[in-house]
Amino acid sequence: MRFTHTEMSADLRDATRKLLTREWSVDAAKRSAAGENDDAEKLWKHFASLGWPGIAAPSAYGGGSGSLLDLAAVAEEMGRAVAPTQLYSTVVAAEVLGAFGTKDQKDAYLRTIVDGSLRATVALDEPALTAQPDDVPVRAVRNGGWLLTGTRWFVAEAVSADVILMAAATSGGPALFIVPTQTDGLTLTPLATTSGPGQAVVTLSGVRIGEDQIVGSKGAGPAVLRRAREWAQCLQLADVVGVGAYVLEKTVAYVKQRIAFGVPIGSFQAVQHHLANMSTELDCAEMLAFEAIELVDRRDPAATIALARAQSFAPAAVKRATLTAHQLHGGAGEVLEDDLYLYSNRAKRAELTWGTPPEHLARVAEELAAEAGVS
Structure with a gap:
């Protein structure tokens, strides 16, 4: 089974590949x-000029009213090119503001x-805190506003x-706050x-x-955080699928x-077996990833299990594929003159970002048990 892109997502995929071929390179990566940061800044300007930060944003605010699947097509190509991921964080913030923000918040932030x-980002979960939305290391209290x-x-x-959408615990439960970085x-x-x-430690001192x-x-905090978390995970899944395809x-x-x-070493049966195993695992990763993306896009109740299942398999499978690729390249795959290390690093980052496979499988088990009424 292979996922088939819609006409719009296929056009975006092709446009992204052409743009990255023209404006990005292995040397830039x-x-x-x-x-x-100079190359990444130039690439961001190209994204902005094409309106890609607003692909899925409401048309009333200048967006394209596209879908998560459209963004996933872009993310897949960015993974293939190991392009900077500034776009992902910004579009997740745009989605959250578009879905839950007030008119004033949309006017102030979404249009720009x-x-x-x-440029915006979201500060959600840390690797050890992926399972429970209440587990947030930032606290917010009312004190003439929020502190x-x-x-x-x-x-x-x-x-x-320029802006961070920061998850924080409040007396009424978890919530997401708009915090300008110059505050x-x-x-x-x-x-x-x-x-x-790109990554940083953000310290908030009052x-x-x-x-x-x-x-x-x-009371909408859990739903807001869930939407942000799901979109962020889906874009990274699409990205890592692109990494695997290129490798x-x-x-x-x-x-x-x-x-x-x-x-040619490709004529050796042992090498062919390695490639066959890589191809099979990567096909499974693609299928699971895009099944989850489509269900999240439709807000299907089955999305929770599909996303956890995809997270338990796809990033680790792509990581394994990069390690096999290093082995089959021999010494050529271990030097910095080659670009393979960029892809193994990207795959490892994806594997670590949202928790371990056992954590995701435990989430699948919890959801299935809940559906079956088993406590």
Whole structure:
């Protein structure tokens, strides 16, 4: 079974590949991974000029009223090219504001997100806190508005963001707050990671924001956080599917031209077995990922199980594929002159971001037990 793109998502996929072929390169990806930001900034300007931050935003605010599937087509191509992920964080913020924000919040933030002049990110879960939306290390109390205190690690694209949608615990349950990065008391500490720049530790030391900076009506916090979490996970799943597709194509091409004992190594049965296993696992990863994306897009009740199932398998499968690719490339796959390390780093980041396979499988078991009425 293979997922078939809609006409619009197929057009976006093709347009993204053409743009990245023209405006991005392996060298740019290596510079970005090393901490240089100029290439990523140029690429963002191209995205903004095409209106891609607003692909799925409401047309009333300048968006394209597209779908998560449309964005997933873009994300898949960005994974193939190991392009910067600023777009993902921004479109997740746009989706949350479009779905739950007040008119004033949409006027103040959504319009500028859509036209690319404002970049946003979301600070949701940390790796050890993926299962329960109440497990948030930032607290918010009412004090002439809201007073936020705490530390959030591994906030994606925080370094380049103008606004952070910050999850915090309140007396009424978890909620999401709009926090400009230039607010007094907010400190960003960039993290050095193997998958490139962007992540940061966000420290809030008595950050004061207005009463109107909370997203969603009273009691809507869990639904707001769930929507943000689902969209963020879906875009990363699409991204890692693109990583796997490129790695398989690259490896197949390499074993056809690498000669050993007078013949291409791809003629050896052991190599063929490795490639067959890679292809099978990557097909399964693609199927599970896009099944989850489609169900989330439709807001189907089955989306929770589908997403947990996809998360339990796809990132780990792509990570395994990159390791097999390194093995089949031999020494050529272990040097920085090659681009394979960019893809194995990207796959490992995806595997770690939203929790471990056992955590996701436990979520599947919990949901199935609940459906069956088993306590």
